[in-house]
Amino acid sequence: MNVPEQLMALAKISLVEDELVGLRQKIKVLPQPAEAIDLEMDGTQKRYLQLAKDYDIILSERRQLERSLIEEKDKVRKWQVRAEAIRKEREYTALMSEIGSQKRLINDIEDQLIEKMQILEDTEKPLHELEDALNEAKEASVKAWGEIKPKLDEINSRLTTITAERDALLDALPKSLINKYNRIAEKRGNAISIIRNEVCTQCRYKIPPHMCQMVYRGDAVESCPSCQRLMVSEFNMESAAVTESKPVEQNA
Numbered sequence: 001m002n003v004p005e006q007l008m009a010l011a012k013i014s015l016v017e018d019e020l021v022g023l024r025q026k027i028k029v030l031p032q033p034a035e036a037i038d039l040e041m042d043g044t045q046k047r048y049l050q051l052a053k054d055y056d057i058i059l060s061e062r063r064q065l066e067r068s069l070i071e072e073k074d075k076v077r078k079w080q081v082r083a084e085a086i087r088k089e090r091e092y093t094a095l096m097s098e099i100g101s102q103k104r105l106i107n108d109i110e111d112q113l114i115e116k117m118q119i120l121e122d123t124e125k126p127l128h129e130l131e132d133a134l135n136e137a138k139e140a141s142v143k144a145w146g147e148i149k150p151k152l153d154e155i156n157s158r159l160t161t162i163t164a165e166r167d168a169l170l171d172a173l174p175k176s177l178i179n180k181y182n183r184i185a186e187k188r189g190n191a192i193s194i195i196r197n198e199v200c201t202q203c204r205y206k207i208p209p210h211m212c213q214m215v216y217r218g219d220a221v222e223s224c225p226s227c228q229r230l231m232v233s234e235f236n237m238e239s240a241a242v243t244e245s246k247p248v249e250q251n252a
């Protein structure tokens with residue numbers, strides 16, 4: 001493959017590259033609305049789980065208090081029965097005083113219980129609201145991804161097709177040029193630039209005239225001194241576009 005043919009092949013590859021760059025951009029941008037919904041959903045889920053956890057803690061504290069209340073009330077009942085049987089004044093007074101402090105303890109437990117029940121009641125509404133919001137977000141996420149997924153699949157399949165096309169064009173080039181192409185493509189995303197009005201259209205660098213001439217004449221495959229991309233001229237581009245749509249006659 002001579003140099004003019006190499007430049008023509010690179011020009012064809014650059015047409016494919018343009019589409020590749022566009023497709024990669026779409027793949028990046030297309031999922032963004034769904035990703036935003038997912039991000040919000042994660043936040044709602046975190047808040048919901050935290051509140052549900054807080055609710056469960058208070059609930060188990062309430063149950064613990066209810067059990068204590070039953071136990072402490074039971075003690076009072078037993079002590080009262082015992083008090084009825086006591087004949088000695090001092091012993092009776094001592095027990096009654098103990099019953100008195102036990103009743104204060106019971107009051108205290110009852111106060112705590114009321115407090116816990118109030119917290120639980122106050123938490124129920126926001127908890128349900130968060131649960132609803134979470135369910136809505138989940139539905140919105142499924143819907144958003146449902147719309148995006150087929151488009152993404154289509155783009156990815158097109159990407160696979162034209163990547164194969166590019167690789168086939170690339171395979172025809174000399175090995176050293178392929179290596180160079182791959183190194184630049186890895187770093188820059190696309191490896192070929194068109195010179196237009198002596199300017200690299202990828203990085204806007206003004207290409208020295210003698211270098212432009214080399215490319216225009218098809219003397220050499222040159223790299224842009226600034227972005228390192230392989231340069232093709234507008235003329236190579238036009239020929240590539242023509243052969244792309246209309247195969248060149250073989251018997252010329």
Ligand SMILES: [Zn+2]
Nearest residue numbers: 200203224227
């Ligand atoms: Zn450049």
